[in-house]
Amino acid sequence: MTSLLSTLSLAGIPPEDEALRAPVRDFLHSELRDYPPHLRARSIGAHDAAFTRALGAQGWIGMNLPEDVGGAGRSHFARFVLTEELLSFGAPVVAHWTADRQTAQLIARYGTPAQRARYIPGIRAGEIVFGIGLSEPDTGSDLASVRTRAVPTATGWRINGRKIWTTNGHRASHMCALVRTSGTAEDRHKGLSQLIFDMKTPGISTRPILNIVGEEEFCEVLFEDVDVPADALIGEEGDGWKQVTAELAFERSGCERIYSSVVLADIWLDEMRALENPPQIVVDMAGRIAGRLSVLRAMSLGVCACLDAGQNPELEASLVKDLGTEFEQEVPNWIAEANASIPGFRPSRELALALAYVTQYAPVFSIRGGSRHIMRGMIARGLGLR
Known part of the structure; x- marks a missing residue:
C-alpha cells in the first residue's frame, strides 16, 4: 500500500487548464441546446458523428498529444477538464472516445512518422473513428487468450479470426486490433502484436449485438483472409501486450x-x-x-x-x-x-x-x-x- 500512496497523491488542475472549462461549456450549450435530459443521461454510450466533427473543429480531440506528432501539446489535466465537462453535460462522446483516449496515444508513442501523419490529423478532426479489437469469443475477460492470428505475407499481414464486444465497431472507420503474430494461445503475452487497418478492407464483416436497452452498441467483427499492408503493424512485432x-x-x-x-x-x-x-x-x-x-x-x-x-x-x-x-x-x-x-x-x-x-x-x-x-x-x- 505504501507504493500506491506514494505515487497517487493529491493534485490540482493548473490554472491554464482550468481556463478551458468556460469555452467548453459555452460550446456545449450552443451545440446541444435542444438535447433533452433523458438523452443526456445516455452520454457514455451515445454516438454522434456530427458532434465529434464539431468537437474536432475546436481542436479538442487529441489535444494532449505532443506538438511534434500533430497534437496541441496540452496536458492530461486539460483533457480531464474537457472530459469532465462533456460527461457532466451529457454530450454524445462515443465517436471520438477511443481514438482520443487510447489509439492516438498509441500511435504518437509507437507509430512511425508516416503512421502519425496518416492517422493523427484525421483523429483530431473527428473524421477517423477507431474501434478496439481486444476481446474474443469464449475467452471472457482473459485478454491474453488471443486466437485471432496475423501471418506475414509478401506485402504485409493476413488476418483470420474474430473479435467481440467491440464498441461501435460497425460504425468505426478503422480498427486497432491485438492479434497473435507468433506462437499459440498458450504462450499468453508472448507473440502478440497490434495492427491498425481500415474497416472497409475486404474480408472484414461486422455483426451488431443488441444490448439490454435495445441499442446496437457493440458488435462482433469477423476476419476472413484479410490482407493488410506491412505498415499496419504499430510498434515492434511481439510488443503488443506491453x-x-x-x-x-x-x-x-x-x-x-x-x-x-x-x-x-x-x-x-x-x-x-x-x-x-x-x-x-x-x-x-x-x-x-x-x-x-x-x-x-x-x-x-x-x-x-x-x-x-x-x-x-x-x-x-x-x-x-x-x-x-x-x-x-x-x-x-x-x-x-x-x-x-x-x-x-x-x-x-x-x-x-x-x-x-x-x-x-x-x-x-x-x-x-x-x-x-x-x-x-x-x-x-x-x-x-x-
Whole structure:
C-alpha cells in the first residue's frame, strides 16, 4: 500500500487548464441546446458523428498529444477538464472516445512518422473513428487468450479470426486490433502484436449485438483472409501486450470511469430541490453521492498527474476504475431507494426515463475496460497480495 500512496497523491488542475472549462461549456450549450435530459443521461454510450466533427473543429480531440506528432501539446489535466465537462453535460462522446483516449496515444508513442501523419490529423478532426479489437469469443475477460492470428505475407499481414464486444465497431472507420503474430494461445503475452487497418478492407464483416436497452452498441467483427499492408503493424512485432497495458491505463484512469451516472444524479437533484421538505434520506443520498464523487475525482486527478509526469500508473488506474465503476452502479440504486421513501412522489418523465436507462445499462460499467474481477486481481498483484 505504501507504493500506491506514494505515487497517487493529491493534485490540482493548473490554472491554464482550468481556463478551458468556460469555452467548453459555452460550446456545449450552443451545440446541444435542444438535447433533452433523458438523452443526456445516455452520454457514455451515445454516438454522434456530427458532434465529434464539431468537437474536432475546436481542436479538442487529441489535444494532449505532443506538438511534434500533430497534437496541441496540452496536458492530461486539460483533457480531464474537457472530459469532465462533456460527461457532466451529457454530450454524445462515443465517436471520438477511443481514438482520443487510447489509439492516438498509441500511435504518437509507437507509430512511425508516416503512421502519425496518416492517422493523427484525421483523429483530431473527428473524421477517423477507431474501434478496439481486444476481446474474443469464449475467452471472457482473459485478454491474453488471443486466437485471432496475423501471418506475414509478401506485402504485409493476413488476418483470420474474430473479435467481440467491440464498441461501435460497425460504425468505426478503422480498427486497432491485438492479434497473435507468433506462437499459440498458450504462450499468453508472448507473440502478440497490434495492427491498425481500415474497416472497409475486404474480408472484414461486422455483426451488431443488441444490448439490454435495445441499442446496437457493440458488435462482433469477423476476419476472413484479410490482407493488410506491412505498415499496419504499430510498434515492434511481439510488443503488443506491453502496448495494450499502457493504453488501458489511459482508458481506466479518467473521469469517464466515474461520471457515467452523473447526469442522472443532476436530474434527480433538480427535482429534489423542488420539494418543500425533502426527507432525510434525500439529504443523506445527496451527501453520499457528493462525498464519493469528490474522493474519486481527487484520485482520478492523482492518476492524471502520474500520466503527465510520464509514468505508467497501471495499478493506480485499476484502483480508480474499480472504485469508480462501483460508484457509477450504485447511483441509480441510491436514487431509486430515495424515491421510494418519499410519500406520494412521482418522478418527472425525464427522471423516470433517465433512471430506467441507467439502471438497465449500469452492469456494463464494471465490465468495459476490464471486468471487476480482473481489476481486483491486478490490484492484488500490484500490492503484493498475490
